[in-house]
Amino acid sequence: MFDAPFDVFAVMFAIAAFLIALKASNQATELRRRLGSLEAALQAPRPIQPPPLLPEQEQAAAPAASAAEPPPLAPETEQAPSLVTADVTPPPIEPSSDAPPPRPAPAPGFEERLGTRWVVWIGGLALALGGFFMVRYSIEAGLIGPGVRVFLGGVFALALLGAGEWTRRKETISNIQALPIANIPAILTAAGTAVAFATVYAAYALYGFLVPATAFVLLGLVALGTLAAALLHGPALAGLGVVGAFITPALVSSAKPDYWALYVFLAIVTAASFGLARIRLWRWLAVTTIVFAVLWIFPGLDTNELQVAPHAFHAIAGFVLAALLVVCGFMFGPTIEDGQIEPVSSSALGAYLFGAMLIVLSSAHADLSLIAFTLLVAATLYVAWRAEAATGALGAAAAVVFIVFAEWAVRANPDMLVLPGGPLPGIGPTATDSSVTLHLMMAAIFAAGFGIAGFLAQGRSNSAIIPVVWAAAAVATPIAVLVALYARIAHLDRSIPFAILAVLLAGAFGLATETLSRRETRPGLAISIALFATGTLGALALALTFALEKGWLTIALALMSLGTAWISMRRPIPFLRWLAAIFAGIVTARVAYDPRIVGDAVGTTPIFNWLLWGYGLPAAAFWAASHFLHRRGDDAPLRMVEAAAILFTALLAFMEIRHLATSGDMTSSPSLLEAGLQVCVALAMAIGLERLRLRSRSIVHNVGAVILTAIAGFISVFGLLFLENPMIWRIDVGGAVFNLLLLGYALPAVLMLLLAYAVVGARGKVYANILAGAALLFALVYLTLEIRRFYHGPILSSGGTTGAEQYTYSIGWLAFGVVLLGIGVLVNSERARLASAAVIGLTILKAFVIDMSTLTGVYRALSFMCLGIVLVAIGWLYQRILFRRQLPPPAPQTSS
Numbered sequence: 103m104f105d106a107p108f109d110v111f112a113v114m115f116a117i118a119a120f121l122i123a124l125k126a127s128n129q130a131t132e133l134r135r136r137l138g139s140l141e142a143a144l145q146a147p148r149p150i151q152p153p154p155l156l157p158e159q160e161q162a163a164a165p166a167a168s169a170a171e172p173p174p175l176a177p178e179t180e181q182a183p184s185l186v187t188a189d190v191t192p193p194p195i196e197p198s199s200d201a202p203p204p205r206p207a208p209a210p211g212f213e214e215r216l217g218t219r220w221v222v223w224i225g226g227l228a229l230a231l232g233g234f235f236m237v238r239y240s241i242e243a244g245l246i247g248p249g250v251r252v253f254l255g256g257v258f259a260l261a262l263l264g265a266g267e268w269t270r271r272k273e274t275i276s277n278i279q280a281l282p283i284a285n286i287p288a289i290l291t292a293a294g295t296a297v298a299f300a301t302v303y304a305a306y307a308l309y310g311f312l313v314p315a316t317a318f319v320l321l322g323l324v325a326l327g328t329l330a331a332a333l334l335h336g337p338a339l340a341g342l343g344v345v346g347a348f349i350t351p352a353l354v355s356s357a358k359p360d361y362w363a364l365y366v367f368l369a370i371v372t373a374a375s376f377g378l379a380r381i382r383l384w385r386w387l388a389v390t391t392i393v394f395a396v397l398w399i400f401p402g403l404d405t406n407e408l409q410v411a412p413h414a415f416h417a418i419a420g421f422v423l424a425a426l427l428v429v430c431g432f433m434f435g436p437t438i439e440d441g442q443i444e445p446v447s448s449s450a451l452g453a454y455l456f457g458a459m460l461i462v463l464s465s466a467h468a469d470l471s472l473i474a475f476t477l478l479v480a481a482t483l484y485v486a487w488r489a490e491a492a493t494g495a496l497g498a499a500a501a502v503v504f505i506v507f508a509e510w511a512v513r514a515n516p517d518m519l520v521l522p523g524g525p526l527p528g529i530g531p532t533a534t535d536s537s538v539t540l541h542l543m544m545a546a547i548f549a550a551g552f553g554i555a556g557f558l559a560q561g562r563s564n565s566a567i568i569p570v571v572w573a574a575a576a577v578a579t580p581i582a583v584l585v586a587l588y589a590r591i592a593h594l595d596r597s598i599p600f601a602i603l604a605v606l607l608a609g610a611f612g613l614a615t616e617t618l619s620r621r622e623t624r625p626g627l628a629i630s631i632a633l634f635a636t637g638t639l640g641a642l643a644l645a646l647t648f649a650l651e652k653g654w655l656t657i658a659l660a661l662m663s664l665g666t667a668w669i670s671m672r673r674p675i676p677f678l679r680w681l682a683a684i685f686a687g688i689v690t691a692r693v694a695y696d697p698r699i700v701g702d703a704v705g706t707t708p709i710f711n712w713l714l715w716g717y718g719l720p721a722a723a724f725w726a727a728s729h730f731l732h733r734r735g736d737d738a739p740l741r742m743v744e745a746a747a748i749l750f751t752a753l754l755a756f757m758e759i760r761h762l763a764t765s766g767d768m769t770s771s772p773s774l775l776e777a778g779l780q781v782c783v784a785l786a787m788a789i790g791l792e793r794l795r796l797r798s799r800s801i802v803h804n805v806g807a808v809i810l811t812a813i814a815g816f817i818s819v820f821g822l823l824f825l826e827n828p829m830i831w832r833i834d835v836g837g838a839v840f841n842l843l844l845l846g847y848a849l850p851a852v853l854m855l856l857l858a859y860a861v862v863g864a865r866g867k868v869y870a871n872i873l874a875g876a877a878l879l880f881a882l883v884y885l886t887l888e889i890r891r892f893y894h895g896p897i898l899s900s901g902g903t904t905g906a907e908q909y910t911y912s913i914g915w916l917a918f919g920v921v922l923l924g925i926g927v928l929v930n931s932e933r934a935r936l937a938s939a940a941v942i943g944l945t946i947l948k949a950f951v952i953d954m955s956t957l958t959g960v961y962r963a964l965s966f967m968c969l970g971i972v973l974v975a976i977g978w979l980y981q982r983i984l985f986r987r988q989l990p991p992p993a994p995q996t997s998s
Contacts, residue, residue, distance in 0.1 A: 252311060255301035262294030298324045299347045299371070307363040317363070344378075344387065347371040348394040361402060361412035368398055369419040376427035383436060385446050388428050392453050395420045399457040403464040413461045414474035421454040421478050425485050425492075432489035440490060441565030448494025451482050455495070459502040463509055469540060476544050479503060483555050493568050496552075496575040503548050503579055507586035510541060538591070545587055549580035549607075557614050557634075566626035573630035576614075577637035580607055581644065588648060601649035608641030632675050639665035653700040653716050659689045660720035663743065667727035674734055682727055683739035686746035689720055693750075697757065698768055706766040713761055717754035721747055736800070744802040748791070752810065755783040774833050777821035778846030784814035785853035792860045811857065814850075815876070822846055822880075828887065828898040835887075835896050843891060847884035851877045871933075878937050882918065882944075889914050905957050912953055912965050915945040916972050923976065942976070945969065 302324060306317035348371060351364050372395055379388040399416060402408055429447040430438035438444055458478045462471045482499045486492045556576020560569045584607065588600045615634040618627060643658030643665075663685035670678035698704050699716035724747035731740040760768060763776035791807035794800075828835050828843070835842045854877035862870040890898045893907045919941035926934030946969065953965045 252301060252305045252309065255297060255304065259294050259298035259301055262291070262297060265294075295324065296347060299367075303351070303363075303367055307360050307367075317366075344371065344375040344391060345394070348391075348398070351398075359402070361409050362415075364398070364401075365412045365416040365419070368395060368416060369423070372420055372423050373427075376423050380427045380434065380436065388424075388446055388450065392420075392424065392428075392450050396453050396457050399460060403460060408461075408465050408468075410461065410465050410468050410470045414458070414471060417454050417458045417461060418474060418478065420457075421451065421481065424450040424454060425481065429485060429489050430491035432485055432492065435489070435491075438491050441563055441568060442491060443494045443567065443571075444491035445494070447489065447491040448498070451485060451492055451495035452498030454478065455482060455498050455502050459506055462506050466513075467506075467510055467541070472540055472544060475502075475506065476547060479548065480551060483551055487555060487559070490563055490565065490568050493571050496571050500552065500575045500579045500582070504582040504586065507541070507545065507583050507590075511586045511590035541590075542587070545583045549583055552576050552579040553610065557618075560618055560627060560630050561621060561624050564625060566629075569624070569626040570629045570633070573633040577611065577633050577640075581637065581640055584641075584644065588644075592648070596651065597648050601645045604641050604645035604648055608638050608645065611635075611637040611641055628673055629675050629677060632669055632673050632678050635669050635673075636662075636666050636678065636681060639669075651700060651703075653712055656689055656692050656699055656716050657719045657723075659685050659692065660723040663689070663746075664723040664727045664730075667730040667743065671730045671733055679731055679734070679737065679739035682731065683742035686724060686727070686743050690746055690749065693717075693753070697753075704761065704766065704768065708762045709758060711758075711761060711766075713754065713757045717750050717757060721750035721754055724750060732798070741800070741802045744800060745806070748802065748806040752784070752787060755787070756780055759783065772821070772826070774822070774826040774828065774835070774842050774846050777817055777826045778842065778850065781814050781817050781822065781850045782845070782853060784810045784817070785850060785857055788814065789853070789857050789860050792857070792864070796864065811873075818850060818876070818880070822850070823883070829890065830899065832897060832899050835891060835898060837896075838891065841891065841896070843884055843887045847880050847887060851880035851884060854880065874933060874937070878940065882915070882941065885914050885918055886911060903956075908953060908956055909965050912945055912949055913968060915941055915948070916969060919945060920972060920976075942973070946973075 302312070302317065302320045306312040306320075312320065348368070351367065372391055375387060375391040378384070379391070395416075399413060402413065425435075426433045427435060428450045429435045430444045431440075432447075435447070455478055458471075458475045462468075462475050465471045479499050479502075482492075482495050486496050553576045556572040556574075559572035563569060584600070584603060588594070588597060591597075592600055611634050615631055615638060618631045618634065621627065639662050643662045646661075647655040647658045663682045666678050666682040666685060670682065693699065693716075698713075700712045704713060705711035724743055728740060728744045728747050731743055757768075759776055759779040760772075763773050763779065764770040788807050788810040791803050791810065795803035795807060824830070826833065826846070833842075854873050858870045858873035858877060861873065887898060889907070889910050893904070893910075894901050919938045922934050922938035922941060925931065926936075926938060949965055949969050957965055
């Protein structure tokens with residue numbers, strides 16, 4: 103039916119299915135052999151033994167025995183053990199000493215495997231493929247007419263079927279046991295059924311010898327014959343026959359595919375396979391059928407002229423057959439205990455829902471495909487309502503509904519997939535043929551169906567998971583559909599009608615929450631109540647998003663995280679804690695998509711702009727949410743929310759600083775003002791987190807403090823000392839005292855020193871000393887730059903360095919060292935005294951390396967004179983005050 107490239111894949115499918123079927127046959131035959139051995143062992147004759155006596159019976163029989171028998175001449179050397187209880191297992195039957203012990207059967211050798219197994223496998227596969235390819239060759243070469251081809255195919259199929267039945271009866275009469283994994287009758291019959299399928303299908307689809315009704319009857323007879331034969335021959339025939347039937351349309355190709363003929367044929371094969379799987383309870387056969395049936399949805403989806411009707415028929419027919427025969431506890435399906443979600447039952451319905459979704463997407467939301475999709479979703483709700491085993495299909499139904507509506511929204515609004523920097527090449531608006539009215543009707547049906555059914559399902563089951571799945575689908579589906587409609591119709595702009603719908607949805611969820619809270623406790627009811635309460639918060643957040651500007655979406659999602667955390671404190675359900683963390687992750691992803699939150703509409707007012715609301719409110723919400731979550735313990739959701747709180751607090755500060763430094767132009771180049779403010783804010787937040795972590799013992803606060811310190815250090819080194827250094831680049835630092843130098847170097851030095859004292863007892867001396875050294879470096883840099891500002895004005899990079907300026911540097915550094923020494927002496931700080939020694943040592947190095955070569959005249963003399971006086975004074979200070987040595991008292995003089 104299809105072109106030649108598909109033949110290779112068809113052969114591969116056939117071989118794989120052949121091996122699967124042989125494996126199933128092996129297992130089934132081995133089980134039958136073991137059952138027969140057990141029955142033979144149970145029916146074997148056993149010697150009759152008297153029942154054992156109770157202790158009371160032995161005592162009663164002892165006098166009679168002594169009277170009837172003479173006393174023994176000698177005491178017995180062995181005594182039988184006394185019986186403790188009457189329920190004693192009889193001793194096992196010992197085999198006769200005359201019969202030799204059974205010998206284990208020798209393992210088959212290579213020759214035996216080759217002759218009894220491999221040849222049979224290859225022969226069966228060759229027979230089936232030979233029939234298929236003979237038909238194909240006759241078509242390509244034109245050797246015989248169409249009627250003769252069909253006749254010979256039928257004769258070959260009947261011959262194979264007759265050979266299979268004859269060999270089966272021959273083995274039964276002769277009491278020959280078939281090999282478990284090389285059952286010749288089963289393989290011959292399987293090959294015959296596959297050829298029969300191909301022959302009837304070719305007579306109908308390729309040559310038109312049969313009208314649809316006749317073809318339908320004949321294919322049904324072949325399917326029923328396969329079913330009956332599989333009941334006799336076991337899973338080998340089932341596997342080969344069904345898989346062979348599924349690959350028949352691929353092997354027998356046609357220039358113009360007839361999808362109606364294809365899907366009517368596949369419906370009959372599916373019905374036969376599901377029926378056989380139901381009778382024999384072969385789960386593997388049902389799964390194999392579902393996989394092949396879904397794969398057959400793909401042909402034709404990529405064409406411009408998609409035939410929706412036959413594809414929809416295939417999805418609906420397969421869904422109905424799966425519901426009738428595969429779903430446990432529904433109609434003719436297998437029985438199962440109540441309260442269990444059976445994987446095959448749920449997956450079967452979900453697979454056909456997936457196929458229906460593909461048809462909708464490939465047909466650009468054609469009306470017929472939407473109607474078929476709606477019918478299958480409604481049928482899923484009905485089947486899951488009647489059979490709890492199929493409850494898992496609710497998740498698949500909710501997922502495909504969201505995908506369909508989301509794709510519909512993106513199809514009409516491709517700009518939603520465009521990054522903030524501009525459109526990508528090849529992305530442009532595309533027309534949509536789908537009807538808005540039909541989608542609105544579908545949305546109403548889905549929202550009402552999932553919501554009402556999910557509410558009414560509470561309390562119907564004794565299982566805890568069943569009502570939770572219903573509640574999750576009832577909450578998620580209406581919200582997802584509402585968001586998709588808002589994106590498609592309102593284009594993510596303000597919409598009061600959608601805000602009203604969100605408020606009504608929140609009211610419905612709130613009413614469901616209150617109603618369920620008054621009911622008696624049932625399994626899973628607490629989680630369902632929490633889900634409906636979370637839906638209430640989510641709908642309210644959406645109402646704010648719809649009624650206000652785009653940026654409020656970020657705020658609304660953050661408030662959802664806060665509300666969920668608060669509910670989790672009232673109702674300690676682990677799922678709610680994860681839900682709060684998920685909302686925090688969504689908000690973070692939203693900000694990563696567009697850090698400005700509202701695009702270019704941030705505003706020009708410093709501080710009080712959209713950044714304050716877009717980052718400040720989520721940060722406050724996450725801090726409050728972490729406070730609520732912390733009351734119930736420390737776990738992964740709490741750490742995620744704490745990380746989001748720290749992240750949004752830092753982003754708020756950094757983004758506001760950038761907005762202030764660039765006058766609202768968020769894309770301009772950085773500046774000294776921005777770098778200085780960012781270092782100060784990062785250090786201040788690091789100090790706050792260091793204090794907070796001592797009380798909270800949170801690893802997130804611990805790591806956050808280190809990360810902020812590292813960020814401050816990175817900006818300090820590469821920003822303040824290199825990229826934005828006013829001695830290197832032409833930068834206007836401002837006034838004489840209150841200028842950018844004070845903000846960019848003096849204040850960071852103070853904050854670094856405070857951070858060093860904050861961590862000295864918690865992170866070790868090395869960490870604290872690095873921070874203290876950085877503080878000393880920035881203080882010295884500030885002093886140097888401020889002296890240069892005095893000589894050069896606001897532009898420090900202009901002009902040369904005079905002798906007076908060099909002398910002032912030395913005096914300033916020396917004075918700074920003396921001040922540090924004084925502080926160290928007053929507060930008895932060894933760290934301050936060591937810092938003083940470092941500064942004075944640097945001054946000495948400058949005097950002998952720079953001043954001696956650059957200064958002349960009085961400046962050189964004054965530089966060294968001042969340095970010498972200060973060094974002598976420092977030495978006296980250390981000798982007389984810091985390390986004063988007491989003279990030993992004089993020895994007493996003795997009188998002569």
